[in-house]
Amino acid sequence: MKKIILSILILSTIFIGCSPDLDINKDPDLLTPDTTPLSSQLPAGIIGIVGAEGGIMSIIGGFWSQYYSQSSGANQFRNIDSYTVTTNDYNYAWTSMYDGLSDIKTVQRKALAEGNWNYYLIATTLYVQASQIMTDFYGDIPYTEACNPKILTPKFNTGQEVYDLMIKDLNDALSKNLTTSKGIVPGKDDFIFLGNMENWKKFANTLKLKIYIRQSEKNKAVSDAGIAALLVDPSVSFLDTDAAESNFIGSPNYENPLFEYNYKLNVRTNMRMSRTLGQYLTDNNDPRKDPFVYWNPSTASPKLYVFQDQGNYDVNPSLGYAKGPTTASVPAVIYNSSKTTSDPAGIYDGSKKPVYLLSREESLFLQAEALERTGKSGKEKYDAAIIENFKKNGLAVATANTFINGVYAYPTTGTFDQKLEAIIVQKWVASFPENGFEAFFEKNRTDYPRTSLVAQNVSSYKGGQFAFSASPDVVLPYGTFPKRIPYPLSERSYNANTPKLLDVSIKIWWNK
Amino acid sequence: MKQKLKVFVVLFFALQFTFAQEKKITGTVSDNAGIPLPGVTVLIKGTQSGAQTDFDGKYAIKAASNQILVFSYIGMKTQEIAASTSVINVKMIDAGAQELEGVVVTTAMGIKKQKRSLGYATSSVSGKDLTDVTNVNVFESLSGKVAGADISSPAQAGASSKVVIRGFNSLSNSSPLYVVDGTPINNSSNGGGTTADGKSINSIRSFDAGNGISDLDPNNIESMSILKGAAASALYGSRAANGVILITTKSAKNKSKISIDFLTSTDLNQVARVPHLQDQFGQGWSGLSYSTWSGPANANNNASNENGSWGAKYNGETRPWGAMINGVQQTKPYAALPSNVKNFYTTGTTFTNSVRVSGGGENSNFSLNVSNVNSDGIFPTTADAYKRNTVGLNAGISANKFTVKTSINYINKDQNVLNTGQGGSEGGTVAQALAQTPRDISIIGLKDYINNPYNTPSDLYSPYVDNPYWDLQENSTNIRGNRFFGNVNLSYKITDKIIASYQVGGDYRNEKVKSYGAIMNYTPLSANADNGKAPVVGGVTERTNENIESDTNFNLVYNTAIRNDYNLTTMVGFNTNQRRGSSLRASITNLDVPNFYELSNSILSPNVLQDDYLRKSYGVFASVEASYKTDLFVTLTGRNDWTSTLPQGNNSYFYPSLSVSGVVLETPKHFIKLRAGIAAIGNDTGYYQTYNSMIPANAALGFGNILLPIGGVNGYELSGNLGNPNLKPERTTEYELGFESNFYKKRINLDVSVYHKKTTDLLFSRPLAGSTGFSSQTDNILDLQNRGVEIVLNIIPVKTKDFQWDFTTTFTKNVSKVLDIAYGLDKLTLASMYGVNFVAEKGQPLGMFTAYTPKLTPDGRPIVVGSTGYYATATDQSNVGTSQRDFVMGFRNNFKYKNFTLGCSVDWKQGGQMYSYTKRINEFSGNGIETTFNDRNPYIILNSVVEVKDATGNITYAENTTPMTTSKVTSFWNTSSNPGIEAGHVIDKTFVRLRDVFISYSVPNSFTQKLKISNASVSLYGKNLFMWTPSANPYVDPELSTYGDSLLSEAGEFATNPSQRSYGASLKLTF
DSSP: OHHHHHHHHHHHHHHHHTOGGGOOOSOTTSBOGGGSOHHHHHHHHHHHHHHHIIIIIHHHHHHHTTSEEEOTTOOTTHHHHTTOOOTTSOHHHHHHHHHHHHHHHHHHHHHHHHTOHHHHHHHHHHHHHHHHHHHHHHSSBOOSSTTOTTOSSOOOBOHHHHHHHHHHHHHHHHHSOGGGOOSOOOOTTOTTTTTOHHHHHHHHHHHHHHHHHHTTTTSHHHHHHHHHHHHHOTTOOOOOSOEEEOOOOSBTTBSOHHHHHHHTSSBTTOEEEBHHHHHHHHHTTOTTHHHHBOOOTTTOSSOOOOOBOTTOSSOBGGGTBOOOOTTOOOBGGGTOOSOBTTBTTOTTOGGGOOEEEEOHHHHHHHHHHHHHHTTSOOHHHHHHHHHHHHHHTTOOHHHHHHHHTTTTOOOTTSOHHHHHHHHHHHHHHHTTTTOHHHHHHHHHHHOOSOBOSSOTTSTTOOTTSBOOOOOTTOOSOTTOOOOOOOOOHHHHHHOTTOOOOOOTTSOOTTOO | OHHHHHHHHHHHHHTOOOOOSOEEEEEEEEOTTSOBOTTOEEEETTSSOEEEOOTTSEEEEEEOTTSEEEEEOTTBOOEEEEOOSSBOOEEOOBOHHHHHTOOEEEOGGGOEEEGGGOSSOEEEEEHHHHHSSOOSSTTTTOTTTSTTEEEEOOSSTTOOOEEEESSOOOSSOOSOEEEETTEEOOOOBOSOSBOTTSSSBOOSSBOOOOBGGGGSOGGGEEEEEEEOSHHHHGGGGGGOTTOEEEEEEOOOOTTOOOEEEEEEEEEEEEEOOOOOBOOSBOSBBTTBSOOOOSSGGGTTOOSOOOSSBOSOBOOOOEEEEEEEETTEEEEEEOOOOTTHHHHHSOOEEEEEEEEEEEEEOSSEEEEEEEEEEEEEOSSSTTTTEEEEEEEEEEEEEEOSSEEEEEEEEEEEEEEEEOOBSSOBTTBOOHHHHHHTSOTTSOSGGGOOTTTOGGGSTTTOSOTTSOOHHHHHHHSEEEEEEEEEEEEEEEEEESSSSEEEEEEEEEEEEEEEEEEEEOOBOOOTTSHHHHTTBOOBOOEEEEEEEEEEEEEEEEEEEEEEEOSTTEEEEEEEEEEEEEEEEEEEEEEEESBSSTTOOSTTSBSSOOEEEEEEEEEEEEEEEEEEEEEETTTEEEEEEEEEEEESSSOTTSOEEEEEEEEEEEEEEEOSSOEEEEEEEEEEEEEOOOSSOSSOOEEEOEEEOSSSEEESOBTTBOOEEEOSEEOOTTOOOEEEEEEEEEEEEEETTTTEEEEEEEEEEEEEEEEEEEEOOGGGTOOEEEEEEEEEEEEEEEEEEEEEEEEOSSEEEEEEEEEEEEEEEEEEEGGGOSEEEEEEETTEEEEEETTSOSSEEEEOOBOBOTTSOBEEOTTTOSBOBOSSOEEEEESOOSEEEEEEEEEEETTEEEEEEEEEEEOOEEEEHHHHHHHHTTOBGGGGGGGGOOBOOTTOEEEEEOTTOOEEEEEOOOOBOHHHHHHHTOTTTOGGGGGGGEEEOOEEEEEEEEEEEEOOHHHHGGGTOSEEEEEEEEEEEEEEOOTTOSSOOTTOOSSTTSGGGGGEESSOOOOEEEEEEEEEEEO
């Protein structure tokens, strides 16, 4: 008997132990990373970073650059408007960006291994573009060790390191001879330039320019040298088109991320036009007010614009605020979902609006500043940038011309600071609606647009000056603006390398 | 089918009997104290003909005088008496404690053992325990009745039950292994309380359509054995980590007469717990009962459009309210409607009918049970209707040495469930709508949203809330399921000492889920169009799930006496198990044609998700039981498993167990047995966790998504779940000690167990830092300890001829402790609900709550922000409670007086906290009682101070002088303004519940026999009659979770639906 038992045991052990039968643990429904072509992973990476930049980052950036204020009839973004974003809020700003970057990083890694310099340049440029936003919002971030499946607690690079590495990485990718690139050639999977590699080189160079310019205050020598080198290099040209994803078809899940985000909220009109931008446009009779601000074509004639004081979503007796108007105007980008009789071309249709990673006008403004910093005139670039932005908003070049010859005229004879103010203020307006974070960073770097000394409910308030939030929920001392987003809890909990939390009012390193 | 019929015909003929020269014999059977014994079996020897004594111990039987009557009764010596006279009175004699302890229980692998031989604790539940009150779910009335198990009953018919045995040992799947007639069944749920991958909670739109065990028909269950510790369940290997529940369905014996059992019952269902809300303040916000809107719908600016009760105090005046339509506005008194929410619910019904036919021939037996449940719950309409048909067949045939048995169960169900959670693209939920309805607005008044324009989405009184009737009727989820499980068992007696048995079984489960939400559009210029309310685009999701489990078991049992008094039983066997499934899910949004809910009805292409899986495992096991007399038993078992879900080469693991049982005292009156066991047990992980994969690209925005293909370009992204090639099985080592005793002829019975178990390398889909680019990875992440004690005390305080009182109490206490977390982490977030996290923290019980709490001064005074008067919050989250209960107790009384039985059971679960979104939302909307603090008059937060920083950065504190003004009180309860109150949503989940009360009357035999009925009883009962919760919880039934049935369910609830209370009556007949 015992023999029988023993032999059954032994037999079955041998049978099972050697059985290939159990090697079945790969999901039959899914591709593996090895069998996915670069051209199938790149689009995933692009929508990842475009979704994060065009969605939540543009919302935080748009509030803090005072395009938007929280509606008094809803709740969603109170903590942004009152500068009380905590480590538990908007964690997806961080995670969704890295989610996209992880696919871009994989493309970059594979392209490097295969010698596919086209994809290598594309992936490197995208990686740097997104990383700069991350480091400018958060400070120190994982850069070298991020998005590596072998490193589950990436170390953080300091902001300065990230800046140096971004330049190094761009230089490396730009140094490759694209004519020797191996493997597949990017085409329609390249949502940004449809495979136009010359544009990618320009984009990479423009990013380098932006990286140098951002260091102008804290790292002036490096900044000046870098800018000068770029300007004198005959092989370098800058972006003269938009680096943008513009294939949104305007239906849910396939539409502009800022529109999609708001559309999926219970109340779509949390974001209202802030007085800061609104009054600036009004005071200057800027016709971009129409494309920027939604109005109901069937009811409001003449057009009715109501701007809300920044942060005035609730009563705040200490600043003398009653609750903000429930009728405050809504930015068109989140509301105009279909063509209307007043907008037959659908120019204001937020659902199809592109997301700009770096717009043509931003490139021109950067060049204008660079020229001024190297002793040349930025007027031509400045004017071209304003014209470009007017055109984008459906306005005639002639209209733009009246402004660059009028209220927005370049202070050709002014001081450097006056010219810088003109450039940065116009860049602030032109970054509306989705690139508010860019304006926020530039405000931190240059202190332009200026900060108002009075609250917006005071009659001497001047449009276009940043006002301290009227929110009753502000915790920061009056006049102390937010400078950064706190690290998300998800990173702090699972990555012991996360630096200690800094107060939301502590400046990013390049901010003087 | 034809062949099956033939079998029945044969069986039927085999059961025909002839009766010759018979006479009627009557008599009374009593125990040795002279008390009449009901239920004594009286059989004519050598036949299947027999009778039972009635309540008065009387019996009547027809027999020939040369025949012999056999009187048998559990715990008594069987007596044989010749049928020579027409009156035979019998006095049964106690069999003594030894035989009393001869209770047989089903243990691992279906092996029946004497209870006295077990070196570990088991609990048994009889079929009667499940049917004293008519239940739809097996676990409906077992809460508090099984020591060592924390059982949560389902909230309504068709919902899931939760059984946690000796604490949580596993982070992902913590339900026990259910084995029905020897074959494991699938207990997964498809409710969406957790995300599709089961790894994180879903607060958007969830439902509870039950778990696998909910399909079982309690009326067809003979008994349940609950194997609690590792020593009891080690033979089941990797799937037994959370205990095993062995369920035996009803079967018949060979040589038994055909009998028919019939049960019918009707229950009336009412809502049990609705939130207790304030009745002082009505619609409004920040103290104002008016809001100013734009547009013609509020031309007079005289009404509020808020979704909360933050208006002024009621004054009874007649006021306009809601939107103005064509210049006309509704009016109503500004007064409280205290029963508003309660009145929304209606009385539902549950009808249960069950018929069982059973009997046995010379060498065969069968039992066929057919049941039907037709229930409609407490929500108006059939939005929560549940229909279930079950068929269960148990049959066996034996030849000399050969026995074939089969157990087959078929279930068909059609279920409507009401979604819980916050609501999503397929529409809002009723719970969410009710919690935001101002207290003065009549909910039932909103019923007609088709003909009454003020109730339509366009002109409903507020843009911020849905009409609950709309959510009820226009947003629906339906589940239709077909399921077939069972097995065939062949056993062969090779010699007298060796029995071989082979069992093939399986569980085929197919479910189709259809869920949809209606379009909500707003007429231009209507109130809600003017308020910018986001249109609801509508959507449909259709899903089919198919799960097929097959399980084969072979074993050889060898039983021999070695020498006098020494006995040896050996078993070896092997097991193969395969689980395969596929799920296909397609959903569309943006419905084209309203009220047409098919996948074709959208201009957008459907989003399709496919999930096929296959997993296999093999196991080899052996056990040796040695015994000395009937006093000492030693059992040694071992099992080795190989699984496909762990990395190849590292997927084999072995579990040994040793248990000892010794009888130390045994007299006719008293009995004590000691037991001890030690065992190791393991657990593998889910399928497809070892490799990386690519998934269709999706950029999640926080709200909304960007999907591919776009512009004709498709794309794939790395799955957020990072593969782990280094996984190990989780291992549990458990020590168990206990004793079983009874005194004074079983008038007092006490069973006590203590255990200590340590689980290492717990597998968990741990969240990864975002900067890795991945969101999670299954890994061996945690070491955990569970210690506990479980006690059952049964006392029979009174036992007389006519009256008996049985009292049973159970006590269960489990203390868990997280010993270590991998990667040097102190804390692991398991789930997040707004500002509250559910975490595993080193050194703490598993499942703690953390939140941002008000910042305190060193001497404990709350610090507020000077400018706002709201709490300043600490930089980091701190612990605000544990989900671990202090203890669970059950009390059960049974009073038997003549033919009447009165039973009642109470369960008491003490301590522990839960997250309650219902509380959060009712505070937000100003409906919660606590929001009326200080009558909403201005106050300064008690004891609060403000921080004062001097020039050198030194911090001092000054008294806070910023009051919560009437207008600010609203925002005080809004976590966006005042995040410091977030921790307040974690509440005490203690409760005491009158679980059920029943009274049943069993009709005397003398009467039933006239009707040719052998047994008849009628019962009246009530279920979930009363529940007490501490004042911290006026909101919800703390046993409700919207997060499934695993550890995450302990996190709490997110806009749950209420539980129900039932009153019913049943009639049981046996022919």
